Amino acid sequence: MPNAKSDLLQGTLDLLILTTLELEPMHGWGITQRIQQVSRDVLQVNQGSLYPALHRLEEQGFITAAWKRSENNRQAKYYELTKAGRKQLAEEKKNWVRLSCAVARIVGA
Numbered sequence: 001m002p003n004a005k006s007d008l009l010q011g012t013l014d015l016l017i018l019t020t021l022e023l024e025p026m027h028g029w030g031i032t033q034r035i036q037q038v039s040r041d042v043l044q045v046n047q048g049s050l051y052p053a054l055h056r057l058e059e060q061g062f063i064t065a066a067w068k069r070s071e072n073n074r075q076a077k078y079y080e081l082t083k084a085g086r087k088q089l090a091e092e093k094k095n096w097v098r099l100s101c102a103v104a105r106i107v108g109a
Contacts, residue, residue: 011092012096013045013049013050013053014053014056014057014092015089015092015093015096016035016043016045017031017035017050017053017054017057017063017079018057018062018063018081018085018088018089018092019089019093020034020035021063021079021080021081021085022081022086022089025078025079025080026078026079027070027076027077027078027079028047028050028051028054028076028077028079029076031045031050031054031079032044032045032046032047032050054079057079057085058079060084060088061082061084061085062081062082062084062085062088062089063079063080063081063082063085064079064080064082065077065078065079065080066078066080
């Protein structure tokens with residue numbers, strides 16, 4: 001059985017990343033921390049999953065990246081949602097609601 005702390009479907013991870021970046025540009029570590037914090041430690045994204053997802057989202061034009069100084073004065077790559085990314089996020093949220101409602105009906109929640 002999948003472990004929620006380690007196994008996220010690719011599309012779900014993309015949705016979580018886009019949602020996290022909707023608020024403000026963030027570096028990779030900040031994204032993982034925000035997801036973990038908001039999910040109350042249920043979801044933990046490892047770097048081996050995060051960075052390929054960020055690269056893929058950047059290639060698709062949903063996010064952009066730029067090197068900046070972080071809050072602890074280190075160089076970090078910050079990711080930001082693009083206009084296309086905001087449109088994609090709205091679509092993915094709609095699909096997530098439809099899918100999660102269907103699963104809830106099946107499991108009787």
